[in-house]
Amino acid sequence: MAKAVYIHIPFCASICTYCDFAKVLKNEKWIDAYLKALKQEIKINYQGEIINTLYIGGGTPSTLSLQQLETLFNILKIFKLSKNVEITLEANVEDLTQEKLEFLKNKINRLSIGVQSFDDKILKLLGRKRVDKSNLILAKKYFNNINVDLMYGFNEENLDILKEDINMLLNLDIPHISTYSLILEPHTKLYIDNYQLLDDSTENERYIEKTLTKHGYIHYEISNYAKKDFASKHNLTYWNNDNYYGFGLGSSGYLKDERYENENNLMKYLNGTFIKEKHKLTKLETIQNEFILGFRKLKGINKNIFKDKYGLDIKDIKVIDELLKQSFLKENNNYIFINHKYLYLSNEILVKFLDNDLLK
Amino acid sequence: MKQENIRNFSIIAHIDHGKSTIADRILELTGAISEREMQSQLLDNMDLERERGITIKLNAVQLQYGKYTLHLIDTPGHVDFSYEVSRSLAASEGAVLVVDAAQGIEAQTLANVYLALENNLTIIPVINKIDLPNADVPKVKRELMDTFGFSEDEIILTSAKTGKGIKELLDAIVERIPAPLGSAHGKLKALVFDSHFDSYKGVVALVRIVDGKLKVKDKIKMMATGAVHEAVELGIYTPKEKQTDELVAGEVGYISGSIKSVRDIKVGDTITLENDPATDSLPGYKPMKPMVFCGLYPLESSKYPDLREALDKLKLNDAALEFEPETSKALGFGFRTGFLGLLHMDITLERIRREFGIELIATSPSVIYRVTKTDKTVIDVDNPIKMPERQKILKVEEPYIKTNILVPSDYIGPVMELCQNKRGNYVSIDYLDKTRVNIHYEIPLSEIVYDFFDKLKGMTRGYASLDYDLIGYKESNLVKMDILLNGEIVDALSIIVHKDFAYKRGRAIVEALRKQIPRQMFEVPIQAVIGSKAIARADIKAMRKNVLAKCYGGDVSRKRKLLEKQKEGKKKMKMVGRVEVPSEAFLAVLSMEEE
Numbered sequence: 001m002a003k004a005v006y007i008h009i010p011f012c013a014s015i016c017t018y019c020d021f022a023k024v025l026k027n028e029k030w031i032d033a034y035l036k037a038l039k040q041e042i043k044i045n046y047q048g049e050i051i052n053t054l055y056i057g058g059g060t061p062s063t064l065s066l067q068q069l070e071t072l073f074n075i076l077k078i079f080k081l082s083k084n085v086e087i088t089l090e091a092n093v094e095d096l097t098q099e100k101l102e103f104l105k106n107k108i109n110r111l112s113i114g115v116q117s118f119d120d121k122i123l124k125l126l127g128r129k130r131v132d133k134s135n136l137i138l139a140k141k142y143f144n145n146i147n148v149d150l151m152y153g154f155n156e157e158n159l160d161i162l163k164e165d166i167n168m169l170l171n172l173d174i175p176h177i178s179t180y181s182l183i184l185e186p187h188t189k190l191y192i193d194n195y196q197l198l199d200d201s202t203e204n205e206r207y208i209e210k211t212l213t214k215h216g217y218i219h220y221e222i223s224n225y226a227k228k229d230f231a232s233k234h235n236l237t238y239w240n241n242d243n244y245y246g247f248g249l250g251s252s253g254y255l256k257d258e259r260y261e262n263e264n265n266l267m268k269y270l271n272g273t274f275i276k277e278k279h280k281l282t283k284l285e286t287i288q289n290e291f292i293l294g295f296r297k298l299k300g301i302n303k304n305i306f307k308d309k310y311g312l313d314i315k316d317i318k319v320i321d322e323l324l325k326q327s328f329l330k331e332n333n334n335y336i337f338i339n340h341k342y343l344y345l346s347n348e349i350l351v352k353f354l355d356n357d358l359l360k
Numbered sequence: 361m362k363q364e365n366i367r368n369f370s371i372i373a374h375i376d377h378g379k380s381t382i383a384d385r386i387l388e389l390t391g392a393i394s395e396r397e398m399q400s401q402l403l404d405n406m407d408l409e410r411e412r413g414i415t416i417k418l419n420a421v422q423l424q425y426g427k428y429t430l431h432l433i434d435t436p437g438h439v440d441f442s443y444e445v446s447r448s449l450a451a452s453e454g455a456v457l458v459v460d461a462a463q464g465i466e467a468q469t470l471a472n473v474y475l476a477l478e479n480n481l482t483i484i485p486v487i488n489k490i491d492l493p494n495a496d497v498p499k500v501k502r503e504l505m506d507t508f509g510f511s512e513d514e515i516i517l518t519s520a521k522t523g524k525g526i527k528e529l530l531d532a533i534v535e536r537i538p539a540p541l542g543s544a545h546g547k548l549k550a551l552v553f554d555s556h557f558d559s560y561k562g563v564v565a566l567v568r569i570v571d572g573k574l575k576v577k578d579k580i581k582m583m584a585t586g587a588v589h590e591a592v593e594l595g596i597y598t599p600k601e602k603q604t605d606e607l608v609a610g611e612v613g614y615i616s617g618s619i620k621s622v623r624d625i626k627v628g629d630t631i632t633l634e635n636d637p638a639t640d641s642l643p644g645y646k647p648m649k650p651m652v653f654c655g656l657y658p659l660e661s662s663k664y665p666d667l668r669e670a671l672d673k674l675k676l677n678d679a680a681l682e683f684e685p686e687t688s689k690a691l692g693f694g695f696r697t698g699f700l701g702l703l704h705m706d707i708t709l710e711r712i713r714r715e716f717g718i719e720l721i722a723t724s725p726s727v728i729y730r731v732t733k734t735d736k737t738v739i740d741v742d743n744p745i746k747m748p749e750r751q752k753i754l755k756v757e758e759p760y761i762k763t764n765i766l767v768p769s770d771y772i773g774p775v776m777e778l779c780q781n782k783r784g785n786y787v788s789i790d791y792l793d794k795t796r797v798n799i800h801y802e803i804p805l806s807e808i809v810y811d812f813f814d815k816l817k818g819m820t821r822g823y824a825s826l827d828y829d830l831i832g833y834k835e836s837n838l839v840k841m842d843i844l845l846n847g848e849i850v851d852a853l854s855i856i857v858h859k860d861f862a863y864k865r866g867r868a869i870v871e872a873l874r875k876q877i878p879r880q881m882f883e884v885p886i887q888a889v890i891g892s893k894a895i896a897r898a899d900i901k902a903m904r905k906n907v908l909a910k911c912y913g914g915d916v917s918r919k920r921k922l923l924e925k926q927k928e929g930k931k932k933m934k935m936v937g938r939v940e941v942p943s944e945a946f947l948a949v950l951s952m953e954e955e
Contacts, residue, residue: 006913167669181908202904223908239910252914261914279917290922296911326938328881345881347906351923351930 002255004050004237007038007250009061009072013092016195017127018151022250023059031068033270034249037229039075041140041274042247048186051079053086053234056108062091066103073107084242086233088112088147096135101142110232112146112178118168122154127189132206136172145230148174153181153201154229162204166211171335175230178209179223201233222296222343239297257281283310284359291353297345300337311312317359364539368431368568368611369451372476373458374466374825378488381520382458382529383434389526390423390430392598403514420451420612422553422596428534431612432563433553435472449475450643451553451568451612454482454537456529461487461495461517465503468828473508476753477685482537485510486529491519503792540570540610546820547638548572549616550607550631555678561593563619567631568612570642575606579634580617583641587624588634589617629699650682650698651759651830652705652725652809655852656712657694659719659934659943664693670716674708681708686743690850690936691721691946696743699725702809721934721943723852727806730757730833747840750891756856757833758804762787765799765816767824774819775799782807783836783858792954802831806856841866841895843873844887848937852946862888866896872948877941880904882940 011026088110117123118131139146149198150170152162169177181201184191209219217225221239237244246253250264260278263269287310296300306314314320325327328349330339338346373379423430433451455476476483485504490497497517504510516532518525533718534919554566570810578591595603596613605615619625630641658667671683682698705725712718729741732754741747767775784801791797816824841862843853857865866888873886877900888896911919933940
């Protein structure tokens with residue numbers, strides 16, 4: 001039973017140099033058609049479950065006009081929402097005008113703002129607009145629950161820029177911060193321009209972790225920090241390897257034992273081809289995903305939940321046992337988790353779970 | 361066929377002097393194969409042989425030349441395989457000695473001629489490649505006359521490339537090489553000079569019938585092993601297989617008899633008839649002992665039975681190959697494998713990889729050391745881990761060889777320096793003529809096993825050729841050096857080394873390992889130690905970090921792909937304790953860079 005819904009809005013006012021998501025430059029005549037197709041897709045596939053989290057991502061959903069947003073939220077009325085539902089909308093700073101915030105106030109309860117950096121040089125590199133801090137201050141008046149995305153690992157960056165960025169977020173008292181090192185994905189401008197990444201961003205990560213935890217943030221996922229009770233419920237669905245719906249261009253979903261990916265060609269999507277491919281997971285793959293995703297959480301994987309889910313004692317898995325012995329993994333009463341010392345080398349640990357004989 | 365019209369001969373030559381091309385021309389001229397069928401160098405039918413331009417396995421082909429029946433028995437041209445040369449020669453009455461018109465006599469020329477003389481063969485000297493622009497026929501003639509005492513008119517000039525002189529050569533073969541002795545009416549004595557395994561016929565033995573007659577369905581007996589089989593099929597190679605009803609004294613052919621185990625047919629054994637046996641066997645050969653040993657381990661431990669099967673199969677065709685199971689703490693189950701030399705080792709490893717698809721880890725090659733313990737018992741040590749504790753050792757001896765290094769006299773200086781650096785003792789220098797010398801040194805075999813040959817070739821621009829004889833054991837100041845990875849001894853990396861060279865060796869190995877082993881999640885110290893004393897150390901710095909990617913809804917499949925790729929890269933790695941070691945690193949001991 002899926003209790004989470006992701007909605008993708010692919011439109012952007014401009015295209016960032018690092019982005020490889022399903023996105024298109026905003027074009028009014030497509031937006032209406034898109035919302036119509038989206039409505040159709042949801043109608044066909046939604047099974048009527050009670051939804052705990054609804055996440056509207058992009059692209060840039062905040063770039064839609066008030067009228068378009070109105071249409072979108074009317075479509076979303078189809079979902080049966082639980083009392084404590086978390087509804088997130090991704091937004092760019094420049095869209096956070098009083099008018100839009102006023103409109104969103106009663107529609108959503110969480111904002112995820114793509115800031116990336118406050119530094120003009122970096123923003124220019126990323127192809128993003130300058131950050132108007134007054135919009136952030138305004139947003140804080142409307143919403144308690146705010147996430148800001150922050151990026152690091154630029155060649156031009158020195159620790160000073162990162163310090164400045166973090167300070168800014170601390171001053172604004174943003175309760176949730178997502179941090180990522182820049183990654184060059186094929187088909188992005190930075191990749192094509194052969195941009196040179198910072199060799200080693202270990203120092204940056206150490207600084208982020210040290211500073212944020214000192215200021216009361218909980219490092220709850222490898223890239224995410226939250227003040228108490230502000231962890232993203234929706235994203236935890238992913239990391240807990242639970243089911244979720246994905247609607248919209250290029251989105252993906254996970255229903256029962258099937259993962260699917262949506263069409264990422266806009267024209268095809270508008271013409272009613274929604275799902276591009278489905279993949280039925282074997283038990284092995286499901287358990288492997290449980291590890292790949294679950295070990296992103298610093299708390300780790302809950303032994304009892306694992307047993308309930310898979311009918312299998314997690315410690316009966318040989319690799320787990322070996323990694324515990326080698327102290328790459330650790331455990332407490334309820335959880336098994338990556339030794340914090342090796343958190344930033346987690347790929348080296350996760351790769352061991354790809355073994356086909358994992359369950360033997 | 362009449363026995364008096366049979367001629368059995370081999371062709372012997374230094375590597376690259378044109379042996380296989382001459383064989384090809386002979387095959388063409390005798391009509392054994394048409395030009396169209398001619399796949400260059402037909403006798404080299406193993407891919408590896410053709411690729412490397414060397415012959416490894418011998419072949420025997422029957423040819424018709426006028427009223428004569430010729431058996432051409434091919435020979436390998438590399439020092440590692442001189443044993444196989446001697447086998448071919450034992451089945452022949454004559455040898456065609458091929459010398460390159462530009463290169464002249466080389467080290468293997470000498471070695472092969474001595475082998476032929478030991479076997480009382482008639483030798484026909486041939487100067488080949490006379491069409492080359494840098495051919496110096498008069499000079500090479502002089503060398504042949506001075507070195508071996510041939511007379512000028514005995515020497516035949518050929519160009520195997522153009523076919524010039526091949527007819528003269530064939531005429532000389534039938535005129536000069538004697539017909540085989542032995543009687544068709546005597547009791548059967550057939551010398552097994554090679555065998556191979558055929559998946560349909562079982563073991564196929566190549567034989568030279570010395571006395572008597574062998575017919576299909578005869579019950580045959582191996583005189584050394586006592587095994588009895590039925591001769592199910594007899595035949596000759598033309599070079600295509602051609603079945604015959606019988607093989608008679610003087611002839612060369614093959615026998616198969618549903619023989620499943622190659623151990624039942626020992627190369628060098630004599631075959632006789634079960635119901636009418638000969639009283640004594642032919643001299644056979646003294647089996648050549650492997651001189652170089654290394655551990656062979658499958659990269660995936662589950663392939664251990666496959667590796668055993670591969671070695672068993674190769675052994676069918678390769679009597680010199682020896683192996684026995686061994687275990688390494690670092691590498692698991694494998695085999696200590698003995699080879700004639702480094703090339704033999706190289707080729708065997710390559711064949712296991714290619715023909716059997718098994719990825720291998722080979723440990724560094726070792727010779728057999730002879731250790732006298734304080735209690736006066738003497739043991740052979742072919743693996744450094746078998747070395748007794750230092751307190752229990754009275755003395756250690758190692759095998760020495762005496763070199764024939766043939767080189768233009770301009771290079772005497774550098775070659776002597778090289779030999780000196782390899783712990784060589786000078787013996788003498790012989791002048792072949794004014795410009796060419798034969799340099800004799802006594803050098804520990806273990807030094808030759810490493811990079812001696814490559815170095816020699818390099819510093820003489822390829823002009824030097826090397827051959828050597830084992831001359832026995834000499835005492836040396838040898839110690840066992842262990843390599844510690846992350847504080848633990850890796851048994852597969854231990855070597856035995858001369859004490860005076862230990863420090864330099866240790867540093868070079870540690871440095872090579874540091875370069876070859878990728879960064880791990882933690883810092884890994886590498887140490888070279890003798891006993892408990894560390895003599896060299898390097899550290900592999902800890903890996904700093906993985907790229908931190910976001911991972912939301914659809915990203916799990918992307919993440920999986922990334923991890924799959926990473927896993928692929930790890931396939932060539934072996935876990936040694938907590939350290940992932942690439943398989944090549946186990947040969948790090950070989951990568952000795954000179955300072």
